[in-house]
Amino acid sequence: MRKILGLISSPRKNGNCEIMAKEILYNMGDGNELQIIRLLDLDIKPCKACYSCMKPGRKCPGNDDMEFLLKTISEADGIIICSPVYNWGSNTGIRRILDRAFLFKDWRDRFAGKPCVTFVTYGIPYEEGYGLGELNVLARLLNLNLRDSASFLGAWPGDVLRHKRNLEMARQLGEALVNPFYKRKNNDFECPNCFNNIIKFRAESESRSSDLRTIGKVECAFCGTVAEVRTSDRGLEITYQGKGLYSEDFPDRLSSWHRESIRLFNEEKKNFESWIGKYKDMNINLYPFGKKV
Numbered sequence: 001m002r003k004i005l006g007l008i009s010s011p012r013k014n015g016n017c018e019i020m021a022k023e024i025l026y027n028m029g030d031g032n033e034l035q036i037i038r039l040l041d042l043d044i045k046p047c048k049a050c051y052s053c054m055k056p057g058r059k060c061p062g063n064d065d066m067e068f069l070l071k072t073i074s075e076a077d078g079i080i081i082c083s084p085v086y087n088w089g090s091n092t093g094i095r096r097i098l099d100r101a102f103l104f105k106d107w108r109d110r111f112a113g114k115p116c117v118t119f120v121t122y123g124i125p126y127e128e129g130y131g132l133g134e135l136n137v138l139a140r141l142l143n144l145n146l147r148d149s150a151s152f153l154g155a156w157p158g159d160v161l162r163h164k165r166n167l168e169m170a171r172q173l174g175e176a177l178v179n180p181f182y183k184r185k186n187n188d189f190e191c192p193n194c195f196n197n198i199i200k201f202r203a204e205s206e207s208r209s210s211d212l213r214t215i216g217k218v219e220c221a222f223c224g225t226v227a228e229v230r231t232s233d234r235g236l237e238i239t240y241q242g243k244g245l246y247s248e249d250f251p252d253r254l255s256s257w258h259r260e261s262i263r264l265f266n267e268e269k270k271n272f273e274s275w276i277g278k279y280k281d282m283n284i285n286l287y288p289f290g291k292k293v
Contacts, residue, residue, distance in 0.1 A: 005076035009093030027174030039093030085122035088129025116144035123155030147176035
């Protein structure tokens with residue numbers, strides 16, 4: 001029996017996210033079971049930026065459900081991550097987990113290769129925003145094998161079932177979870193690493209070119225994969241290069257940066273304290289009013 005874990009970041013029980021997660025399972029055939037975690041029911045505290053989890057032999061001091069969540073992911077055979085779109089972004093249940101991404105480093109090997117699909121539900125046509133990008137970043141940071149993703153139009157509970165395209169995409173996501181030979185067909189202008197098409201222009205001088213047909217270098221706004229934009233007789237073309245934040249050495253680079261940051265902070269701690277002293281002594285009103293800084 002293949003165990004599929006649905007991480008659902010919605011305040012609605014049996015809302016569109018749960019409906020589509022179950023529709024995906026329905027399309028996977030026999031021999032699968034779905035377990036659901038409603039992320040908003042978990043106690044996930046905000047990161048305190050203490051760096052304790054980056055120090056050898058130390059754990060995060062937050063006593064909450066993060067370890068339970070990561071352990072449950074490690075025990076699953078496949079993962080569905082989903083969220084409704086709130087003001088063009090994902091629900092806070094996703095963002096609370098993303099804020100604790102420092103903890104993922106100790107679990108990445110256990111998550112490697114686990115198939116994962118993501119989806120968002122949204123109510124206003126053409127207003128799906130950037131929420132799916134956040135889910136894809138979470139899947140990649142967890143080191144899951146992100147197979148495919150989708151946006152499902154639907155506002156009120158059950159509305160997603162009115163749209164034929166939603167049901168077709170659910171079938172596709174179900175196949176992505178069970179078929180090891182499944183290959184996603186990338187859309188035009190899409191980053192091959194996180195499936196996003198939101199880009200930002202690079203400010204470096206290297207982006208300027210004397211070739212008027214070369215617009216310059218851009219990067220994926222989510223994972224930093226560099227791309228080159230050109231115009232041709234066929235129109236606008238974008239060529240992505242590398243894997244951005246998902247390159248194989250990224251976890252090691254991130255850990256090295258944290259270790260160096262902690263070392264520099266310890267060396268310069270007295271200087272930092274003198275530099276920020278005047279800000280601590282400023283006369284401000286701190287809510288609840290009357291509370292000392």
